Amino acid sequence: MKRKSSVLPLALELSGDQHGVVSRRQLLALSCPARTIADAVSRSHLFPVFAGVYLVGRPQLTKQGLLVAALMAAGDGAVLGLRSAAAAWGFSDSARPVDVLRLRGGSNRQSCLRVDGERWTPRLVVHQPRHLPEADVALANGLAITTPARTLLDLAAVLPERQFVRAFMEADRLQLLDDEALADYAGLTQGRKGAGLFKTMVQRRNADIGETRSLLEAIVLDLVERESITPPQVNRKTNGYRPDFRWPEQRVLVEADGYEFHRGREAFESDVLRANRLRAEGWTVLRFTWRMVTERSEEVATMIRRTITQASGPGSD
16 A cells, blocks of 8 residues: 555656656656555556556547657657647647657657547657658647658648648738748758658648638638639728628639538528628629538639629639
């Protein structure tokens, strides 16, 4: 009983600022005997997440706790990177596997616990980069993580092109990217997989992307630019209403309707009424869903261009 009472309070104190997680190394460094740690595991006071990393008190692992555990398991100098970093920064929703960068490398491993509320069992993948300077690492929510620009440079090598483009645009929309940092990384891409794609995205950034309010709007804005369509005003208020895109001279509006569109009858009727009022005032209103924009982009671009051209009158391009 003495061993039980000595380890649990210590583990609870250590894990308080670590999202409920503690490592074997931390406990040993505070003179907690290995036998006492093993006893706490057998008594279900410590729950293994990865080898040598434990959840304290109860097996309810949070997503943040998983990331802390992954860094501990990977070892000194480990940094969240790739998909995990992108998810932590908020420009990707893919958090599998847990990607960690470490100059000295390390072993991949499967978690012993699932994240609370999830059905999947996390896998830790340790990548060994050639270089990981301090300037490429930031601290976010107490976690060591690659900077947004470095994260995108690494993602270019592992993501399909479409997924990477969306991740890049979302990072840009969230105003996480620094012009100088992007230029520096673009000059260091020689011999790297995905280098051409990364450079292309750096070169074709749209200055108005920060005005967009969703990833879908950013994709539409990128489509308009790539198809050389007259640039629109983005989220500018008109008659008490803020359309996504507006061509005021042609009186054309475009709305990008994301997954949340038409959530409920009342919202649907409100949208219909607003569109009818705008049409009555002489505006042409086009609406495009996520699937239309991402799967039928050429048709969407043609429709926007044709509508603007027709509204411009005879002789327009």
